[in-house]
Amino acid sequence: MTYQVRPKADTAGRAPIATAPESPAEGFHPGLAAAVLLGRLARPAQQRILPSGARLVTLEVTVARRDGPAESVPVAWFDAPAWAASLDTDAAVVVTGRVRRRFFQAGGYTQSRTEVVADRVVQARFATRARAAMAEMGAGIEAAAAALGA
Numbered sequence: 001m002t003y004q005v006r007p008k009a010d011t012a013g014r015a016p017i018a019t020a021p022e023s024p025a026e027g028f029h030p031g032l033a034a035a036v037l038l039g040r041l042a043r044p045a046q047q048r049i050l051p052s053g054a055r056l057v058t059l060e061v062t063v064a065r066r067d068g069p070a071e072s073v074p075v076a077w078f079d080a081p082a083w084a085a086s087l088d089t090d091a092a093v094v095v096t097g098r099v100r101r102r103f104f105q106a107g108g109y110t111q112s113r114t115e116v117v118a119d120r121v122v123q124a125r126f127a128t129r130a131r132a133a134m135a136e137m138g139a140g141i142e143a144a145a146a147a148l149g150a
Contacts, residue, residue, distance in 0.1 A: 033098055033099035033100075034096075034097075034098060034099075034137060034140065034141055035095070035096070035097050035098060035099050035116045036094070036095070036096050036134055036137055037061050037063055037073055037075070037093075037094070037095040037096075037116060038063065038092075038093075038094050038095075038124065039061040039062050039063035039064065039070075039073070039092070039093065039095075040061070040062050040090050040091065040092050040093070041059055041060065041061060041062070041087055041088065041089055041090060041091045041093065042060040042061070042062045042072055042089065043060050043089055044087065044088050044089055045057050045058070045059055045084055045085050045086070045087040045088075046058045046085075047080075047084070047085035054078055054079050055078075055079060055080050055082075055084075055085075056076060056077070056078055056080070057077045057080040057084040057085055057087075058074065058075065058076055058077070059074075059075040059077065059087065059093070059095070059118075059121070060072055060073070060074055060075070061073045061075055061093060061095060061116075073115075073116055074113065074114075074115040074116070075095055075097070075115060075116045075117075075118050075121070076115050076116070076117050076118065077117075077118040077121055078117070078118075080118075080121070084121065087121075087123075091123060092123065092124035092125065093121055093122065093123055093124055094120075094121070094122045094123075094124055094130040094133055094134060095116060095118050095120070095121050096118070096119055096120045096133050096134065096136070096137040097116050097117050097118040097119045097120070098116070098117050098119070099114065099115075099116055099117075100114070100115060100116075100117050101113070101114045102115070120133045120136075
């Protein structure tokens with residue numbers, strides 16, 4: 001994946017921004033919160049087939065912290081490959097994606113949930129692939145940072 005910094009039409013005269021490929025499935029998205037998780041699954045992956053026919057796999061990734069208790073992070077992985085549903089409790093994974101907060105109605109009240117929407121999930125035992133996923137995210141972050149100084 002190639003990231004480019006190019007001017008974006010802006011009538012307010014603001015600086016150019018980093019732009020990534022247009023497809024959300026292609027990685028880093030400037031303007032959104034990038035996330036990289038390295039942790040273990042707290043429970044087995046759960047799969048649902050959406051009305052659109054897309055596969056949604058949800059994960060609960062537990063991330064250890066140096067300065068406190070571990071944190072559990074919900075992950076939504078759209079159009080996940082079939083093998084994703086077989087991920088089991090305690091599987092070590094690397095997740096790259098973006099943070100989102102979504103709102104929904106439940107019990108007559110508006111509620112919200114903050115989660116990571118995965119672009120890539122790699123089993124940590126595949127070290128080369130895991131490093132590549134993190135490097136790809138890092139390249140996108142570097143491109144966005146470089147655009148700040150442009």
